[in-house]
Amino acid sequence: MAKIKIQLNETKKDSILKNAAMLFRSKGFKATSVRELADTLGVEAPSLYNHIGSKAELLQEICFDIAADYSTFMQTIISSPENADKKTKKLIEFHIQKLFIDFDKVYVADYEWKQLPKKQLGEFLIQRKIYENNFVEIIEEGIKKKLFKKLQPRITVLTILSAVRGLEFLKSKKNNFTVEVLQQNMVNHLLNGITN
Amino acid sequence: MAKIKIQLNETKKDSILKNAAMLFRSKGFKATSVRELADTLGVEAPSLYNHIGSKAELLQEICFDIAADYSTFMQTIISSPENADKKTKKLIEFHIQKLFIDFDKVYVADYEWKQLPKKQLGEFLIQRKIYENNFVEIIEEGIKKKLFKKLQPRITVLTILSAVRGLEFLKSKKNNFTVEVLQQNMVNHLLNGITN
DNA sequence: TTACAAAACTAACAGTTATTAGTATTTCTT
DNA sequence: AAGAAATACTAATAACTGTTAGTTTTGTAA
Structure with a gap:
């Protein structure tokens, strides 16, 4: 069972937001899927919903x-x-x-x-x-x-x-x-x- | 049977491109659907493919x-x-x-x-x-x-x-x-x- | 160890997407 | 008017979307 990747002095939410920003910037918000974001965090898509609302x-x-x-x-x-x-x-x-x-x-x-x-x-x-x-x-x-x-x-x-x-x-x-x-x-x- | 709306001195392709540009600008390319574009042209979505490749x-x-x-x-x-x-x-x-x-x-x-x-x-x-x-x-x-x-x-x-x-x-x-x-x-x- | 909460998983959903196939209709050419 | 070409339609597709439900695993505190 994989866990959300984080760096030192970083909360999980921080890590999610950082990776989301990176993807939204490079591909655009609409062109970025939740599954893709989950991938960069090393986790399955639905798992994210324990941490984010949408x-x-x-x-x-x-x-x-x-x-x-x-x-x-x-x-x-x-x-x-x-x-x-x-x-x-x-x-x-x-x-x-x-x-x-x-x-x-x-x-x-x-x-x-x-x-x-x-x-x-x-x-x-x-x-x-x-x-x-x-x-x-x-x-x-x-x-x-x-x-x-x-x-x-x-x-x-x-x-x-x-x-x-x-x-x-x-x-x-x-x-x-x-x-x-x-x-x-x-x-x-x-x-x-x-x-x- | 509706026809693609065009203005004077305008080809159908011109009209499609113009409306596409308008939608792509205001909503973004990814957020604009072909159906939506077809709507603004007063026509069904698949009909567009007689005029465009994709x-x-x-x-x-x-x-x-x-x-x-x-x-x-x-x-x-x-x-x-x-x-x-x-x-x-x-x-x-x-x-x-x-x-x-x-x-x-x-x-x-x-x-x-x-x-x-x-x-x-x-x-x-x-x-x-x-x-x-x-x-x-x-x-x-x-x-x-x-x-x-x-x-x-x-x-x-x-x-x-x-x-x-x-x-x-x-x-x-x-x-x-x-x-x-x-x-x-x-x-x-x-x-x-x-x-x- | 046991109990509880946090957080991960799989399966599945209803909706939307671009696009194709096949068919009907309109328009153009003769 | 007849035949051909252009262009419209409906129906359907497979892929992908964000998100939920329900379940299992993990981490923590007693």
């Missing part, structure tokens, strides 16, 4: 965990006394670092959220919108203080968020840039592009 | 059509006598315009290519890589001629391509920016961010 619940936990992390960081940024340019810099750096630490989960939250059950999809989009609005306010603040050029704040935010979201392409390639190099390059590009 | 073939045609369009445009850019900054500007503008003209198909090519059958997935990634490499060369040329700052060209290209890929979020919202406004903002942001 397949959809896994996607849900991944997406909302990541959303919560972003929300938490945004709160610390908002309540910090720094200027808009420094805030923006820190946000860009955070996104890049977060992608490296929680690659699979961040990817899933970025690209597979559409597969969330209808009700949670709505809640997820609301949280995204709040995050985006917070970011827009920071940009607007920067424009008001003449730190930033007069561009449409919403387009600026979308441009920045999209750019950092696209980093997944660099992870799996030979071009193995370090987090620091990526942060430096992208801050330079994306921040200087809107700075007066 | 569901996968539809995804294939969408992805490679778009890839060909990008490749064609890249060739005209490469063989033009303009400077790297003008070339980059035109590429950014093209991406934005293309997204507005062929929204569903561009989205599918950007986000659903992972679901391509293995062999075509390889070919698709090769074409992407070629496009990316061409773009990298343009950036390198700009750096050599001191038009651009000394940043990692590959990161710069990824940043630009990811940023324009993310525009889908603006289409479906109240913020109805015109193509021109988006082009102006993003060129300003993304091009000035790397310009000396």
Whole structure:
């Protein structure tokens, strides 16, 4: 009788979520079967249901965990006394670092959220919108203080968020840039592009 | 006996591809069933097989059509006598315009290519890589001629391509920016961010 | 050792999937 | 109008889906 494979300092639930995120990222949520997930954990599919409620619940936990992390960081940024340019810099750096630490989960939250059950999809989009609005306010603040050029704040935010979201392409390639190099390059590009 | 719905100056195949792209974008390739596609065309599912080879073939045609369009445009850019900054500007503008003209198909090519059958997935990634490499060369040329700052060209290209890929979020919202406004903002942001 | 809970197993389900076979109907060509 | 080609239909398929039921094994505490 096989047991769910776990690593040191990891609960079974952690292991399930980690493997689910890996599969959901590489194949997509819909294209990943519960049997497949069970395989990677070295166990039969129905055994998983001693630990999870449903397949959809896994996607849900991944997406909302990541959303919560972003929300938490945004709160610390908002309540910090720094200027808009420094805030923006820190946000860009955070996104890049977060992608490296929680690659699979961040990817899933970025690209597979559409597969969330209808009700949670709505809640997820609301949280995204709040995050985006917070970011827009920071940009607007920067424009008001003449730190930033007069561009449409919403387009600026979308441009920045999209750019950092696209980093997944660099992870799996030979071009193995370090987090620091990526942060430096992208801050330079994306921040200087809107700075007066 | 129902007939496949088509619009003026549109072949049946066009209509099938258009509706497929719309569904693949909004629900995902895997989550879209052939029956569903048939429904939107006002016909029974098996009838579609008089016009298509398989569901996968539809995804294939969408992805490679778009890839060909990008490749064609890249060739005209490469063989033009303009400077790297003008070339980059035109590429950014093209991406934005293309997204507005062929929204569903561009989205599918950007986000659903992972679901391509293995062999075509390889070919698709090769074409992407070629496009990316061409773009990298343009950036390198700009750096050599001191038009651009000394940043990692590959990161710069990824940043630009990811940023324009993310525009889908603006289409479906109240913020109805015109193509021109988006082009102006993003060129300003993304091009000035790397310009000396 | 015994009892109990946690977690694994096998078997099976009802539903959905893309697709094929075979047949009827419509449309085009002559 | 007749014959051919295109295109629609119904019925059925085998494979796969997430999940449940019921049972057996394992781990833990007395």
